Amino acid sequence: MKKKLSIFFSTLILINSKSHTTEQVDPISNIQNNQLINFKIDTLNKSETLSPCENNNLNNPVELNIDTEIGEYADSTETKRKSDWKYVFLVVHGTWAQNTPWWASDQPFAQQLLEGSKFIGKKMAESIGFKWSGELNHEDREAAAKELVKLIERFDSKTKIICVSHSHGTNIVNMASQILREKELKQASQRPHSLLPEAENPKHRYKIDTVYALATPVEMTKYYPDMNIIKRFYNFFSFKDGIQTVFGTYNRIYPKHHRISNIRIFLDDQEPSHTTIHPCLLSHWLPLVHKYLWKRNIGGFQNFQFGECAEVRVYKHKVPTYKLDPNIINIAEAEKHSRSEGTRSLMEIEKNYTDELKEKFEEEQQAEIPDIQTAVALKLYITKVCENKISTI
Structure with a gap:
């Protein structure tokens, strides 16, 4: 089984599919006119697990010329400073995703971020894919x-930085x-007014305007967001995500702010x-959350509240919806307690989950991709227990 895990985690599978184009139309009027947006929503099909957006006529950003000043960390030609960019999207991938370039600037995910941003006046915008080692340790995340x-x-102070980050990519942010x-x-x-509280300091400029965090393992000791630097933070998560919490050792939600x-x-x-x-x-709608939809009283977003847990539903054929749901906190806490009780030690993990994982691999020997969620979650947990520190994964 260890051999199979080693082979599995040392091989990254990229699955190509047909390319597509998306018309530049206002997403709201597009829905209202019954002209369906040409998006592909990802499913849990094994052939699509590692291919978040379809387009196979694009360069591989891993092979592009890298800017020498920032090493391997920014992809392609977008690293050059451009003072005329008003908005810059920095897309940061998570662990082991450095060679699955959904995050790169020439890929559909980033392109749809820019398409969505046009409808809220962000015409002077660019997207940069931030590539780091993707290794499973705190030191590499710190270096990144x-x-x-x-x-x-x-970028100059007039440029608004918007980070879109997945998994531990958010912890890098x-x-x-x-x-x-x-x-x-x-x-x-030299600037004593910068230490004043936000309400008393009208000149305060946030160096990061917005963070859109996707499936982030939340840990508030080393990986807390400094809200003196970040203006707005949206944490998107799913209770069907078997990796994010690593069997309850990480949280899904951030403390109230x-x-x-x-x-x-x-x-x-x-x-x-x-x-x-x-x-x-999702990337097409992200720039519209929350202000664009809030100002237009669309989909319940007029009820948007920071500091409260909520549910957002995004659709291919209609506008997104927003609903406050205070019960989310209770679900998250119950889930964490339940998973923590069952995974107190490495010995217990091996006893409870190794046979199950082995069985899943045997069942899927003919498949191109094994049960990635179970496999990755198990590897993450065992790595963490062995090194015995919260910052490991």
Whole structure:
């Protein structure tokens, strides 16, 4: 079984499918005129698990020329500073996703971010895919955070930075916000007003305007978002994500904050898995959450509240919907308690889950991709228990 796991985790499978184009039309009028948006929502089919968006006529960003100043961490030609960009989307992938380029600037996910942003006045926008090692350890995430800071600092203060991050990619963004805050504090002697509370400091500029976090393993000791640096934070998660919490050792939701929103996401009324939470369908709507929809009283978004848990449903054929759901906190806490009780030690994990995992592999020997969620969750947990520290994975 160990041999099978080694082979499985050392091989990244990219699945190509037919390319498509999407018309540049207002998503709201598009729905109202019954002209269906040409998106592909990802399913749990094994042939699509690692292919969040379909388009096979694009360059592989892994093979593109890399900017020498920031090493391997930013893809293709978008690393050059451009002061005329008003908005920049930084797309940060998670663990082991460095060679599955859904996050790259020339891929449909990023392209749909830009398409969606056009309808809220963000015409001067660009997307940058941020590539890091993808290794399963705190040190690599910390190194990536330092490089992300360098990239953010290349843009002038008039550029609004919007981070879209998946899994531990969000924890890289969070660590970057901590580093930026440390730098800010060191410069405070020259700008004492920067230390004033937000309400008393009208000149305060957030270095990161918005974070859209997808399926993030939440941990508030080393991976907290510094909200002195981040203006708005949207945390999208799914209770069908078997990887995010690593059997209850991480949380799904962030503590209550007046600029953080914890959102349970549904795609066409289905809760996505860890690997299917970032389809083009969602990226097209992300820039419209929440203000665009809130201002137009669309889909219940007029009831949007930071600091409260809510449910958002995104559809191919109609507008997204928003609903407050305070019971989400109770579900998350019950889930964490239940999973933690069953996974107290490595010995118990091996006893309870190894046979189950082996059976799943045997059942799917003929399949191209094994049960990725069970396999990855088990590997994450065993790695964590062996190294015995919360920051490991």
